[in-house]
Amino acid sequence: xxxxxxxxxxxxxxxxxxxxxxxxxxxxxxxxxxxxxxxxxxxxxxxxxxxxxxxxxxxxxxxxxxxxxxxxxxxxxxxxxxxxxxxxxxxxxxxxxxxxxxxxxxxxxxxxxxxxxxxxxxxxxxxxxxxxxxxxxxxxxxxxxxxxxxxxxxxxxxxxxxxxxxxxxxxxxxxxxxxxxxxxxxxxxxxxxxxxxxxxxxxxxxxxxxxxxxxxxxxxxxxxxxxxxxxxxxxxxxxxxxxxxxxxxxxxxxxxxxxxxxxxxxxxxx
Numbered sequence: 001x002x003x004x005x006x007x008x009x010x011x012x013x014x015x016x017x018x019x020x021x022x023x024x025x026x027x028x029x030x031x032x033x034x035x036x037x038x039x040x041x042x043x044x045x046x047x048x049x050x051x052x053x054x055x056x057x058x059x060x061x062x063x064x065x066x067x068x069x070x071x072x073x074x075x076x077x078x079x080x081x082x083x084x085x086x087x088x089x090x091x092x093x094x095x096x097x098x099x100x101x102x103x104x105x106x107x108x109x110x111x112x113x114x115x116x117x118x119x120x121x122x123x124x125x126x127x128x129x130x131x132x133x134x135x136x137x138x139x140x141x142x143x144x145x146x147x148x149x150x151x152x153x154x155x156x157x158x159x160x161x162x163x164x165x166x167x168x169x170x171x172x173x174x175x176x177x178x179x180x181x182x183x184x185x186x187x188x189x190x191x192x193x194x195x196x197x198x199x200x201x202x203x204x205x206x207x208x209x210x211x212x213x214x215x216x217x218x219x220x221x222x223x224x225x226x227x228x229x230x231x232x233x234x235x236x237x238x239x240x241x242x243x244x245x246x247x248x249x250x251x252x253x254x255x256x257x258x259x260x261x262x263x264x265x266x267x268x269x270x
Contacts, residue, residue, distance in 0.1 A: 003134050005143070006074045009034060017133040025062065026055045032068035035059035036130070063131040065124025066150055067143070071131070080247035081257055083153045084208035090117060110206075114158045118151060160239055181234045182220060191265045198236065205236035210256040212236055213244035218266055 003015045009025050015036075016022050023038035036059060039049040050058070063071065069086050076082050094113040098104065125147060132140055184203075192198045192215075197207035205212045216232035223231060229241040248256045256262075 003139075005071060005135070005139055008134065009068075009072055015134055019133070023049075026052050026059075027068075028056050031064075032066075032072075033061050033064040034068055036062050060130070061127055062134075063128035065128065066121055067125060067128040067131060067147065070143070070146055070150070080210045080244050081208055083150055084210060086150075087117070087154065087157065088206070088208065114154075114160075118154045118158065121151070121154065156240065160237075182223070182231060184219065184235065188219070188265060195261055195265070197261070203235060203237075205238045208256065208258070209238055209241070210244045210248045211258060211262060212238045213241040214248070214256050214259055215262050215266070216241060217245055218262065 007013050008015050009027065012024065014022060014024055017036075021036075021038050022041055023036050025034045026037050027034055035055050037050055037052075037055045039046045041047070066086055070082070073082055091110060091113045094116075095109045098107075098109055098112075101107075131143070135143065189198065189200060189203065193200055195207075197211060197215075198205050212232060213229075216228060216236075220228055220231055232241045233239050248254070253259075
């Protein structure tokens with residue numbers, strides 16, 4: 001048995017479990033849920049193969065949630081970007097689910113999500129134990145390592161909200177911005193808001209962390225390097241920006257995957 005993590009969910013990609021059962025994974029629409037469509041190979045043909053609808057109805061989930069998202073994107077090298085994308089996607093789903101709740105105006109849905117996401121994702125990881133029947137020891141170690149990295153990322157996000165929550169209210173975040181903090185041109189802020197990277201009043205970064213690091217690095221390029229990331233945290237409420245830059249600098253591209261969004265916003269001299 002030797003299945004490739006980078007191709008096992010590709011269309012018509014054949015996989016084999018540790019018991020020698022052969023088949024392919026079937027995804028449930030846009031949900032991150034995969035089931036195993038088992039069949040027998042006779043003279044090179046798949047015999048006993050079920051329809052996608054039957055698999056989704058009859059077969060148990062093999063892996064789901066972040067595990068499925070990760071395997072779909074196993075070839076990605078920028079973990080920080082990958083973690084941000086999944087986290088933001090799930091956060092937006094949570095907000096959409098609750099945006100019409102009667103008590104929404106009393107709650108900070110982003111903060112709620114940050115506190116609940118680890119527990120919910122751990123349940124999905126438990127539901128994904130079937131994937132290990134298709135992996136060798138090395139793949140198991142690699143998968144577990146990246147899962148653990150994401151859980152640590154989620155804990156960091158929850159801690160940021162806890163540390164920076166305004167004690168006078170349950171809504172919003174309160175990052176201390178002093179008189180020495182540089183300002184950002186209002187036109188630039190409007191453009192960032194238009195592409196859904198920030199909210200204003202108060203200013204808060206809601207896009208991928210690596211894009212925040214990229215923006216701060218470019219916009220405040222004349223600032224003291226020792227103060228650069230403190231400026232970003234004070235303005236946008238995002239910590240660990242130095243690490244985010246290190247992550248994308250170590251990728252093949254040397255920039256975040258969506259760097260063009262920032263490049264189009266900032267003047268060429270930034």
